[in-house]
Amino acid sequence: MELIDNRCLCGAEDSRVLFPERIDWSQVSAYEFSARRRRRVQHYRLLRCNACGLVRSDPVLSDADLAALYRGSQFLYQQESGFAARTYAALVTRYLALLPAAGQVRLVEIGCGNGAFLEEMLGRGVHTLGGVEPSVQAVAHASERVRSAIVNRCFCPGLFSPETFDVVCAFHVLDHLRAPGEFVRECFRILRKRGIMVLICHDVDALVNRVSGEYSPVFDVEHIFLFNSATLRSVAESCGFILRGEGRVRNTYPLSYWLRYAPIVQGFAGRLPLPIQRIPVTMYAGNIYLCAQKE
Ligand SMILES: [Zn+2]
Numbered sequence: 001m002e003l004i005d006n007r008c009l010c011g012a013e014d015s016r017v018l019f020p021e022r023i024d025w026s027q028v029s030a031y032e033f034s035a036r037r038r039r040r041v042q043h044y045r046l047l048r049c050n051a052c053g054l055v056r057s058d059p060v061l062s063d064a065d066l067a068a069l070y071r072g073s074q075f076l077y078q079q080e081s082g083f084a085a086r087t088y089a090a091l092v093t094r095y096l097a098l099l100p101a102a103g104q105v106r107l108v109e110i111g112c113g114n115g116a117f118l119e120e121m122l123g124r125g126v127h128t129l130g131g132v133e134p135s136v137q138a139v140a141h142a143s144e145r146v147r148s149a150i151v152n153r154c155f156c157p158g159l160f161s162p163e164t165f166d167v168v169c170a171f172h173v174l175d176h177l178r179a180p181g182e183f184v185r186e187c188f189r190i191l192r193k194r195g196i197m198v199l200i201c202h203d204v205d206a207l208v209n210r211v212s213g214e215y216s217p218v219f220d221v222e223h224i225f226l227f228n229s230a231t232l233r234s235v236a237e238s239c240g241f242i243l244r245g246e247g248r249v250r251n252t253y254p255l256s257y258w259l260r261y262a263p264i265v266q267g268f269a270g271r272l273p274l275p276i277q278r279i280p281v282t283m284y285a286g287n288i289y290l291c292a293q294k295e
């Protein structure tokens with residue numbers, strides 16, 4: 001595996017080190033690039049840009065290494081995917097009113113995993129669905145209703161024709177990319193006039209992450225850029241988008257899911273009676289969203 005330099009999106013060179021690299025390279029495998037895996041504290045050197053405040057990993061693995069790791073990543077979140085899908089679908093549905101009234105809605109999700117969100121959107125006035133997902137295993141877990149709509153590969157410029165979609169969604173994708181600016185520009189290109197982009201990512205400056213420091217799950221070998229609401233807005237606006245909405249995401253998951261991230265009670269969670277483990281709990285978990293429109 002090969003490490004390459006990673007500059008800030010704003011081009012400034014002046015940064016400060018948040019944490020030095022903490023990676024056991026002999027342990028880095030596709031498993032470490034699987035969402036919702038059992039986590040160890042493992043991250044690249046982390047820097048914060050003194051000019052724009054964006055947090056980034058530097059140096060990072062090359063594009064070819066990352067593509068191979070995500071392609072081989074495991075699908076470990078069947079149960080949680082339905083919960084996340086309903087949260088995301090409720091958010092996106094709120095913004096469908098921004099689209100031109102007449103016409104059929106064409107939506108694509110980049111990084112769609114097993115397509116749970118796409119399925120959720122089937123019943124919400126969306127006419128045509130598309131998905132892009134690099135993980136072979138995740139796509140194999142997609143239901144018959146959406147699998148044929150998913151392209152099993154990494155998203156890249158030119159994959160779709162210009163002005164193909166009315167809605168482009170990417171949830172917890174932007175932080176994993178080597179070139180998030182290029183990604184957002186490509187979202188702009190494939191959207192039709194007045195189309196919307198909805199992004200969700202970690203908020204590096206959320207209270208929960210500031211308190212946890214290096215032990216926060218956001219400081220992870222999977223994450224290359226880490227945004228806050230200001231840097232997320234900036235990347236969207238620099239690509240020509242008009243901001244239509246932003247805020248914190250309220251996530252709903254079973255109690256057992258939340259307890260996995262609580263260091264002290266982690267081991268105890270599995271011993272709770274199943275009906276208690278399955279109780280849905282809604283809270284802010286340090287995630288932010290942004291909705292922006294192409295005029
Ligand atoms: Zn910067």
